[in-house]
Amino acid sequence: xxxxxxxxxxxxxxxxxxxxxxxxxxxxxxxxxxxxxxxxxxxxxxxxxxxxxxxxxxxxxxxxxxxxxxxxxxxxxxxxxxxxxxxxxxxxxxxxxxxxxxxxxxxxxxxxxxx
Amino acid sequence: xxxxxxxxxxxxxxxxxxxxxxxxxxxxxxxxxxxxxxxxxxxxxxxxxxxxxxxxxxxxxxxxxxxxxxxxxxxxxxxxxxxxxxxxxxxxxxxxxxxxxxxxxxxxxxxxxx
Numbered sequence: 202x203x204x205x206x207x208x209x210x211x212x213x214x215x216x217x218x219x220x221x222x223x224x225x226x227x228x229x230x231x232x233x234x235x236x237x238x239x240x241x242x243x244x245x246x247x248x249x250x251x252x253x254x255x256x257x258x259x260x261x262x263x264x265x266x267x268x269x270x271x272x273x274x275x276x277x278x279x280x281x282x283x284x285x286x287x288x289x290x291x292x293x294x295x296x297x298x299x300x301x302x303x304x305x306x307x308x309x310x311x312x313x314x315x316x
Numbered sequence: 317x318x319x320x321x322x323x324x325x326x327x328x329x330x331x332x333x334x335x336x337x338x339x340x341x342x343x344x345x346x347x348x349x350x351x352x353x354x355x356x357x358x359x360x361x362x363x364x365x366x367x368x369x370x371x372x373x374x375x376x377x378x379x380x381x382x383x384x385x386x387x388x389x390x391x392x393x394x395x396x397x398x399x400x401x402x403x404x405x406x407x408x409x410x411x412x413x414x415x416x417x418x419x420x421x422x423x424x425x426x427x428x429x430x
């Protein structure tokens with residue numbers, strides 16, 4: 202069964218360092234998303250991406266964040282200069298083209314710990 | 317604006333007894349509603365979804381949910397809990413025209429005891 206894969210599963214970094222979280226969406230999907238879940242809090246929308254550009258972003262997604270689809274398979278989230286409060290589980294998701302209310306398929310998450 | 321409220325942060329049931337996880341939503345437009353489950357150290361898995369078809373939706377692992385517009389509710393039920401059902405459950409809403417941005421509830425931790 203096709204699935205969304207994320208790497209790394211866990212990353213520990215020092216405050217101020219750059220981090221890149223990688224995602225391989227399901228191959229025929231065209232819509233891509235990043236969500237995050239700070240420990241003990243709800244899952245929050247960060248950004249959606251379609252047709253090689255950001256289609257929507259939340260207030261959380263400030264200038265420290267960027268997304269990219271560098272090739273036909275990967276979808277990355279970069280945090281330029283990490284802060285303590287960026288520590289969270291980051292989930293990538295993808296959706297196939299077609300119905301606008303289709304199911305999002307989520308990866309298993311990348312846990313980021315900023316020290 | 318859309319929002320979703322999960323009324324219970326923790327629910328504990330005995331194995332073999334019914335499960336009820338409550339969810340109420342608020343949406344200015346016709347909503348799509350989902351229940352996702354997250355097992356420890358795992359990703360988010362879709363249990364079921366409502367997208368304006370039948371109001372009683374059946375999902376995987378024996379779960380079902382009923383969309384009640386008059387009560388703005390989408391409660392998740394299962395007739396008989398199994399130990400493997402222990403997990404965190406998220407009620408999620410999106411609406412047509414919302415770009416598929418999902419709004420998550422705060423989650424309900426389900427504990428199943430022998």
